[in-house]
Amino acid sequence: MYEFQNILSAPNEIKISTDMNKILILFAHPALQKSRVNRELIKNIHTINGVTFRDLYEIYPDLDISIRTEQALLLEHDIIVFQHPFYWYSTPAILKEWQDLVLEHGWAYGQEGKALHGKKMFSVISTGGREEAYQKQGYNRYTIRELLSPIDQTAYLCGMEYLPPFVAYGTHRMSPEDISRHRQNYHRVLNALVDDRIDYAKLRRYDRINIDLNAIIITKSGR
């Protein structure tokens, strides 16, 4: 509900770049046909200008990831997105395999590995549990940010900035209206990222992207 709070955003220390950011979404869902939330979230996502959508399980059903292809794609994009359901506090298997094989030593990290330096990265995840469960007092004992620390650290080691995640909590009891609202917000974020209309200073202070979109998205006049 706080996503629609109308707070006037006053952008400060924003460098408005004229060129467009390119986003690479690495999507992993082993049973998309059974998905409710993710299937809706990715609807028409490929039509967003500047977004490259990669359905990893569809491209590599036998998990034989083409390292060359994936690395070339990474080089072409500015913002990397991992989108997946939050299985056992982590990614589905193919996305782990992707990290193991694509982020090679000497390419992504290590003395010579600077291919990804300066890029941004974030996760888009859906969780069955509600937000309250992901607290110190909740049954999941850790917050989402804490649980995402392995990916955060991976990004860090590769010289990328790991932004707060976009989280759809409580998917088990989510109404179709809620799902479609998440989709609108997600696509709004993607568009803003492509156009570089994000107040990163503000965003960095949030636990997740989709707390208050109006606060972090700058509305440019004349657009």
Added chain:
Amino acid sequence: MHGEGFFFQAFVYLTAAVIAVPIAKKLGLGSVLGYLLAGIVIGPYGLELIGREGQDVMHFAEFGVVMMLFLIGLELQPKLLWQLRGPILGLGGLQVGITTVTGTIIGIIAGLSWQFSLAIGITFSLSSTAIVLQSLNEKGIMKTEAGQNSFAVLLFQDIAVIPILALLPLLATDAVKNITAQTTSDTAVIWVELLPAWAKTIVVLGIIAAIIILGKFMVGPVFRIIAQTRLRELFTAAALLLVIGIALLMGSVGLSPALGTFLAGVVLATSEYRHELEGDIEPFKGLLLGLFFIAVGASIDFGMIADQPARIAMLVSLLIVGKFILLFILGRIFRLRLDQNLIFAVSLAQGGEFGFVLFSFATQNGVLPASLTGQMIAVVAVSMALTPLLTLINEKLIQPRFGTKEKPEQEADKIDEENPVIIAGFGDFGSVVGRLLRANGVGTTVLDVDSNHVDLLRKLGIKVFYGDASRYDLLHAAGAGKARILILAIGDPTKILEIVETARKHFPHLKILARATGRIHAYELLEAGVDYIFRESLDTSLRMGVEVLRQLGFRSYQALRASRLFRYQDEEGLRILAEMRHDRKAYISRARQHIQDLEETLQNELELFGDTPDLGWDTTSLRKEFGEDTSDR
């Protein structure tokens, strides 16, 4: 007859058809109208290329109707026929009954005797199976509500002809009899007519039972033996023999041949030879029906029409409008939607080819005087010729005003053979594909040329049809027009290429997945434009290679990864080499280089990474860096 013989006649008919039908189709008039116009043009009142013998041609060509009903029967599973029993008996029965009564009343009002009126009324109640079904099929609306109900009514009419033929002589009046007494004597008396009523019934039922039993248990084994000869023309001959045999059998006991072949068709609708039969009979049916329509066109007596234009015009409009109103009311009672009801009523509002038969028969039996039947036959012929025009008017001018036009595709599911996937070849290769699809609820239509095979598979409850999938007509009959994917799993590489050619030409929308027997075949398939190629031994031999590596002490996963890499590179190389193949020299050097590349890659992998090409799982570089720099990991 001009005396130039059979070939000249054939030439005239075929020329007329070949010229008139494409023009009619181009103008959106439909083939039936094209044939009819061709008939009028070459007929006695046109170019006079054919004369009175048009009548004989018509009787001969009526056999096209018999074949058509056989084909319709083939498409009608007994289950579906049973579902139609309501419309057939209810709608069909009422239509014939009410039209007869109305016709009779009008006749009596017009001053005819009740016998004349009844004979004319009952004859006018029949519609033209040939024209209606051909038009509905051509427009692809056979499976709509209107199509199904029209078919039901026509089927009832065809059945009704039998009792009508039996009852018509009872209407004979002495006055007419005296005139025609001489002519009746030379009509052959059917032997069954001499039997008492109960015996007649037994004979008729016996014949029907014989057709069902023969169709069910004899046709299959006989066709299997014929199929084993692998002579296609023999199969065609057998199919024709079947239809002609049944027609003769039915004729010999005074039953409608069309009805008999229809019954045989229904019995064979579940047979594995169904598509093959369809493919074989279809061209004959098409030609004969075309001939029939030409003959109808040629037989229209413009002389008589010119003598009494007003009278004929009035009778024709009375027939068409009267039947239309009655059909429309019945359609309303049977809850047809307005647009469907219009198609239904317009389609059936004409006299039928049985009208010619019945009127001639009535004259022979002294029921109607020849002067009257001449007029009536002209009325029927004109009404038949007008039907395609009226349907066109309905389609182009009336229907667009109602936005409820039913899409024929919606009803397409009714036919269970219209599956998204067609599998040609159901041996070891195809059957695995088919079983996987079946297990996941995907409907498949299977075609196979091995009749023993087909027989066995059908016993196992799998829907398999006998036939050579490189034939256009068979692919068409198997639903290639509506399917999405064609799987070629036949073992014969040349045959596969033939099928690819046919399918590419006639069904360009089909995705083709083909089995390749080897590298060369794979190249040929690539050149032929096949979307997906599967070399039959590639996966198996690679799996074998993996097992060998494992036996020699390699880690299972290492062996598997190595085989996957090998495979991707091999597939890539295949495509590159396919393009090179035209330049033989380039091919050889590239081929050699390709093998060398492959060897080198594998060799390098061993040397460079020790075990696997997957660098991410390799710590060599890390250990090296870790020795010099202790910053991370």
